[in-house]
Amino acid sequence: MFLAVIDEGSLTSAATRLGRSLQSVSRSLARLEDDLGMELVSRTTRRLHPTQAGLEFAGRIRFALTTIDAAREDLLASDRRLAGTIRVGTSSLFGPEYVTPVLSQFLTRNPEIDLELVLSDERVDLVAEKVDFAVRIGNLPDSNLRIRQLGGLSWAVFASPAYLTAHGRPENPRDLSGHECVLRASDDDRWAFGDKRRRLEVHGRFRSESAAARNAAVAAGLGIGLAPLWQVRRLIDQGIVEQILVGHEPPPIPLQIVWPKRGAGTMPRRVRAAIEFLVARLSALRI
Numbered sequence: 001m002f003l004a005v006i007d008e009g010s011l012t013s014a015a016t017r018l019g020r021s022l023q024s025v026s027r028s029l030a031r032l033e034d035d036l037g038m039e040l041v042s043r044t045t046r047r048l049h050p051t052q053a054g055l056e057f058a059g060r061i062r063f064a065l066t067t068i069d070a071a072r073e074d075l076l077a078s079d080r081r082l083a084g085t086i087r088v089g090t091s092s093l094f095g096p097e098y099v100t101p102v103l104s105q106f107l108t109r110n111p112e113i114d115l116e117l118v119l120s121d122e123r124v125d126l127v128a129e130k131v132d133f134a135v136r137i138g139n140l141p142d143s144n145l146r147i148r149q150l151g152g153l154s155w156a157v158f159a160s161p162a163y164l165t166a167h168g169r170p171e172n173p174r175d176l177s178g179h180e181c182v183l184r185a186s187d188d189d190r191w192a193f194g195d196k197r198r199r200l201e202v203h204g205r206f207r208s209e210s211a212a213a214r215n216a217a218v219a220a221g222l223g224i225g226l227a228p229l230w231q232v233r234r235l236i237d238q239g240i241v242e243q244i245l246v247g248h249e250p251p252p253i254p255l256q257i258v259w260p261k262r263g264a265g266t267m268p269r270r271v272r273a274a275i276e277f278l279v280a281r282l283s284a285l286r287i
Helices: 002-008 011-018 022-036 052-079 094-109 161-167 173-178 211-219 229-237 269-284
Strands: 041-043 048-050 084-090 113-119 133-137 145-153 155-159 180-183 190-193 198-201 203-207 225-228 242-244 253-260
Touching: 002 011, 002 022, 002 052, 011 022, 048 052, 052 145, 052 269, 084 094, 084 269, 094 113, 094 133, 094 229, 094 269, 113 269, 133 269, 145 269, 155 161, 155 229, 161 242, 173 190, 173 198, 180 211, 180 225, 211 225, 211 229, 225 229, 253 269
Parallel strands: 084 113, 084 133, 180 203
Antiparallel strands: 041 048, 133 253, 145 253, 155 225, 155 242, 190 198
């Protein structure tokens, strides 16, 4: 119930998702807070906002529940073999790096499953493309898709050692106004920082829609970059770039699994098992 409230952002939406009454969900939340002796959700007239304690609690229990779900599915799979084809959508960079290794484990455990990974940086129509589910990054527009939240992906502000030696190390996001930044071609030249999402204007001479090209440009010393941490972790670990402005990064990027709405009980067991397997393992990565 608590995770549904966190994910949906309102008691009403959580009640709808759970098939319970609004009063039942409200009472359950109140009992949980009374039991723990602290406020987990800050209530306003229009929306609910998790407190810091609520966010930390949600992260811990989400991992615990997904682990339980994965154990249940593993048991079912060991008792009744899963078979058939699954089509999974994901992005061209995140998919090979994180989704493919997990799905490879799933295939090893289920030798009668065939899997097709559909890589695209566009939000394809899952029904039209016959995709069973997709791993998607970023805020999603309102749609008729079911959503399973996996958590958030951290950002990194980074630059090459050569650039920092030549131009100095910014200590505050406001310092970026005096630096070259590597930009996405379609962005509005403003980067958001911190929980309050302060948007600061930045400038630079290198632009590209390709994340790989932007990250390579930063590594080559053309300026300061902003990217999801998972994209540049290897560059940081190898010392090719350095992470800067730690603690000032933008809010995490939502990571979720989505699938088309179906009638009750119509999701194939192999698809449900693959989703639960991904949820448990991607949630545990803390990326």
